[in-house]
Amino acid sequence: MNFDFDTVVARKGTGCIKYDRRPELDPFWVADMDFVSAPVILDALHKRIDHGVFGYAQAHVGLIDAIGEYLQTRRHVVLNADHLIHLGGLVPALSLAARAFCEDGGELMTCTPVYPPFLGVHKDAGAKLLTVDHVFNSGRWEFDWDTMKNVVSEKTKIFLLCNPQNSLGRAFSKDEVIQLAQFCVKHDLVLVSDEIHCDLIFDEVSTPHFSALQLPQELAARSITLLSPSKTWNIAGLGYAFAIIPDDSIRRKFNAAKGHTLAEINALSYYAAEAAYKLGESWRQELISYLTKNRDELVRFINEDCDSLSVHTPEATYLAWIDARKLNVKNPAEFFEKEAGLFLSDGAFFGWPGWVRFNFACPRARMIEGLEKMKIAIGKLPAQA
Numbered sequence: 001m002n003f004d005f006d007t008v009v010a011r012k013g014t015g016c017i018k019y020d021r022r023p024e025l026d027p028f029w030v031a032d033m034d035f036v037s038a039p040v041i042l043d044a045l046h047k048r049i050d051h052g053v054f055g056y057a058q059a060h061v062g063l064i065d066a067i068g069e070y071l072q073t074r075r076h077v078v079l080n081a082d083h084l085i086h087l088g089g090l091v092p093a094l095s096l097a098a099r100a101f102c103e104d105g106g107e108l109m110t111c112t113p114v115y116p117p118f119l120g121v122h123k124d125a126g127a128k129l130l131t132v133d134h135v136f137n138s139g140r141w142e143f144d145w146d147t148m149k150n151v152v153s154e155k156t157k158i159f160l161l162c163n164p165q166n167s168l169g170r171a172f173s174k175d176e177v178i179q180l181a182q183f184c185v186k187h188d189l190v191l192v193s194d195e196i197h198c199d200l201i202f203d204e205v206s207t208p209h210f211s212a213l214q215l216p217q218e219l220a221a222r223s224i225t226l227l228s229p230s231k232t233w234n235i236a237g238l239g240y241a242f243a244i245i246p247d248d249s250i251r252r253k254f255n256a257a258k259g260h261t262l263a264e265i266n267a268l269s270y271y272a273a274e275a276a277y278k279l280g281e282s283w284r285q286e287l288i289s290y291l292t293k294n295r296d297e298l299v300r301f302i303n304e305d306c307d308s309l310s311v312h313t314p315e316a317t318y319l320a321w322i323d324a325r326k327l328n329v330k331n332p333a334e335f336f337e338k339e340a341g342l343f344l345s346d347g348a349f350f351g352w353p354g355w356v357r358f359n360f361a362c363p364r365a366r367m368i369e370g371l372e373k374m375k376i377a378i379g380k381l382p383a384q385a
């Protein structure tokens, strides 16, 4: 290992959401990592800071080249820079898509459980939300195509896809993404594909990422693909993401929905993103090896040592989706907060009460401490009949 993922970095009091929102708790919730970002990114930031002038910024040629190379190498697609829209984050893009296509009584469709803003952005557009639960089939979470067909209506305008899926950890296959894109064509929906976790797949041979950018042209034509280096290189706090929208009319509507609602993008974030895509691959590879060991230990611990909990092995993301329904407590996240002093993500916010999400992107020793606290808390519950 060339990089250090084992050292515990004190984050409390640094103005970070994860530790400072509820400083009395041990946090395993929001999706950022407890690791220092890649040295190549720190170097790029230092260099940009040393320049000393931080006026309004725009994406520089180096970043656009880096995105182009990244898409070519990792997705085997050629970037058309005219299709690229720089953004300060992905969530605003979900909201823009809702406002661009679902206003005036439109419906937005997505599948649950899912990252909470997917269940909230319809409100920005005064639209209606349609949700369909994912189903567990042959050892993996899948789309429930039959229910989706029954639920979609003429008023439905967009489908929000989370791929890889937060919180289920699925990296949807080429066949699944194509089937979803065909569903969108059939029902005249714009496919909004949030791929923020696409560089956090554990085994890219058995479960490769299939991007909406790789769809056949006629299907890709109605897609909005959202990407960012933020999750993979732990630079979410710098705020940079981008959208690729091949169709002129969809792109125009998306851009028009911005109005005056978005701030200019952080000047530093452009340079961090460039360094991540251009120089960050060896760090990413080591990160994935480290996270794989964390994942495997977590899955073993939850399934073998925590009686009433179960978890499936995620294919992607550093998030474990834990079924806590058999604990027989009203709210498992609150239970672990009160009894273990832990801050976990409450499944209810993802549309599935009774589940919790555990973020395992932290030094292994810290993760194990958190898991031990869960086990001790469960041990305090009365034995079940």
Ligand SMILES: Cc1ncc(COP(=O)(O)O)c(C=O)c1O
Binding pocket: 031, 088, 089, 090, 091, 092, 115, 162, 166, 194, 196, 197, 228, 230, 236, 240, 241
């Ligand atoms: C699926 C997904 N989309 C978007 C985001 C957040 O994106 P941003 O911080 O760029 O708004 C997250 C963060 O956890 C996420 O998991």
